[in-house]
Amino acid sequence: MRDTNQRAITANEKDELHWLLEYDPDAGYRAKIILLKDSGYNVPQIRRITNHHDNNIRKWIHRFNNYSIDGIVSRKHVRKPEKVTDDIARQIVDIASTSPRKYNLKFSTWSLRVLAGFIMNEIKLVETISHTEIRNILLKHGIEWRHSKTVLVGKSRDPEYDLKKAYR
Numbered sequence: 001m002r003d004t005n006q007r008a009i010t011a012n013e014k015d016e017l018h019w020l021l022e023y024d025p026d027a028g029y030r031a032k033i034i035l036l037k038d039s040g041y042n043v044p045q046i047r048r049i050t051n052h053h054d055n056n057i058r059k060w061i062h063r064f065n066n067y068s069i070d071g072i073v074s075r076k077h078v079r080k081p082e083k084v085t086d087d088i089a090r091q092i093v094d095i096a097s098t099s100p101r102k103y104n105l106k107f108s109t110w111s112l113r114v115l116a117g118f119i120m121n122e123i124k125l126v127e128t129i130s131h132t133e134i135r136n137i138l139l140k141h142g143i144e145w146r147h148s149k150t151v152l153v154g155k156s157r158d159p160e161y162d163l164k165k166a167y168r
Helices: 011-023 025-038 043-050 054-071 086-096 112-123 131-140 161-167
Strands: 143-146 149-152
Touching (some): 011 054, 086 131, 131 143
Antiparallel strands (some): 143 149
16 A cells, blocks of 8 residues: 655744644644654554554644644634523423314324434424423423323313322
């Protein structure tokens, strides 16, 4: 197999790579790969020194070739969760308290994951929401969720609630 080529490293890049090697544990091993390649080592030799897979070594060399230092530095992906307003929370509670059949769905009880998917994809109340967040909203409004069925604390809107509860 042909060895992976690496472009020439500038003096500034070499300084940054040495800094990463010393101060950034995440990008440090990647900087070491680039510096070893620059020193004339081939991929199998770098593998023996760093104990990383050949494909990963080649990946970081290619990323460095294409994006310079930015290609090997980890950037933390910070995503602010969407704020669920009281109005949206009330709508989620209303949907969870309603039979899925009223929305022309072919099942009779909600699971938290299906409810989250329905709220995001069909109703489009929010762009993203996790099933855990749904559960927390329902708990906050007095609805306990167990085994894919709602257990309403207090009086249900269902006129046959007491009869159904006694039948269980």
